[in-house]
Amino acid sequence: MREDGVEKDGRMTIQSEDAPVGRYFLNQTMLRIRDPEQSIPFYRDVLGMTLLDRYDFPEMRFSLYFMGYGADLQGERPQGDGTDGIAYVFRQRGLLELTHNWGSESNPDFPGYHNGNSEPRGFGHIGITVPDVYDACARFERLGVSFVKRPDEGRMKGLAFIRDPDGYWIEILSSDGIARLIGGLADEAGKEG
Numbered sequence: 001m002r003e004d005g006v007e008k009d010g011r012m013t014i015q016s017e018d019a020p021v022g023r024y025f026l027n028q029t030m031l032r033i034r035d036p037e038q039s040i041p042f043y044r045d046v047l048g049m050t051l052l053d054r055y056d057f058p059e060m061r062f063s064l065y066f067m068g069y070g071a072d073l074q075g076e077r078p079q080g081d082g083t084d085g086i087a088y089v090f091r092q093r094g095l096l097e098l099t100h101n102w103g104s105e106s107n108p109d110f111p112g113y114h115n116g117n118s119e120p121r122g123f124g125h126i127g128i129t130v131p132d133v134y135d136a137c138a139r140f141e142r143l144g145v146s147f148v149k150r151p152d153e154g155r156m157k158g159l160a161f162i163r164d165p166d167g168y169w170i171e172i173l174s175s176d177g178i179a180r181l182i183g184g185l186a187d188e189a190g191k192e193g
Helices: 036-046 083-089 133-142 175-192
Strands: 005-008 011-014 028-033 050-057 062-068 095-101 126-129 146-149 160-163 169-173
Touching: 028 036, 036 050, 036 062, 036 095, 050 083, 133 146, 133 160, 133 169, 169 175
Parallel strands: 028 095, 126 169
Antiparallel strands: 005 011, 050 062, 062 095, 146 160, 160 169
């Protein structure tokens, strides 16, 4: 099917005169968190992300925390707290936005957030690429991280799933390992079909 795109190598390439889609990029994925005092150290100290900025909205009683990997940051961060610094954050690619609704951390009746991996299913996980899944998982084990799946469990060997403080799943994979896994499973499915 070719509506407003051109099929190229089996993939749809969108072409539009109305928008410069070639300059679009993924800036962020947002997760709601119960307690930033738990989530920020997890993403910073366990997964190695950098907190780029925090924005508080007192009238609406929430805060936003933007986290990413330092090696992936685009350009130099401007000095000061002005709009140039904010624009810098929103020029980055692949950030994690952690949203904290004030009071959830101290509410004993807070039900938590749905992680999407039980009924009704929805959001599933974020993925973090590491050089060596087994080394990363040994470190996570030492740090007391909760596992959903260890690298040698289940049918998909060589990748893992851990939980963050709110129960969201995080896939831990290596680029070479996942390439071998997907390639092997695709080959296996082709032989069966």
